[in-house]
Amino acid sequence: MTARFLDELELCEADDNVDDGKWRLGKPLSYSSKVARRVITVPAGFETDLASVPRLPVVYWLCGGRANKPAVVHDFLYTKGILPRDVADAVFLEAMQAVGVPFIYRRLMWAGVRLGGASHYVKR
Numbered sequence: 001m002t003a004r005f006l007d008e009l010e011l012c013e014a015d016d017n018v019d020d021g022k023w024r025l026g027k028p029l030s031y032s033s034k035v036a037r038r039v040i041t042v043p044a045g046f047e048t049d050l051a052s053v054p055r056l057p058v059v060y061w062l063c064g065g066r067a068n069k070p071a072v073v074h075d076f077l078y079t080k081g082i083l084p085r086d087v088a089d090a091v092f093l094e095a096m097q098a099v100g101v102p103f104i105y106r107r108l109m110w111a112g113v114r115l116g117g118a119s120h121y122v123k124r
Helices: 057-063 068-080 085-098 103-116
Strands: 011-013 023-025 029-033 038-042
Touching (some): 029 068, 029 085, 038 068, 068 085
Antiparallel strands (some): 011 023, 029 038
């Protein structure tokens, strides 16, 4: 199994009247993960805030917008709790590599979710 995205990302604003950083998937997004040993499919209509990068100028300049597809899959995994948190974070790291995010940026973003993501993870 090769780690790769099987679909293109199609997003629209979740609410056209509110600029809250929320986006909605226009069609399903599937990712084939070696780490999780499965295909993860995020359904159309799923709402995401993409990569929750702090809006501090330097941090956002370094990491913002670099990993939208991986961020959607990661948000879905955190929301549904279908994988343990550490595996969901490993899938995020793997998916960032699959889309070509440079090593230093993917490590920074992975470290961010490991340090700050616990309160957002839904346990099942």
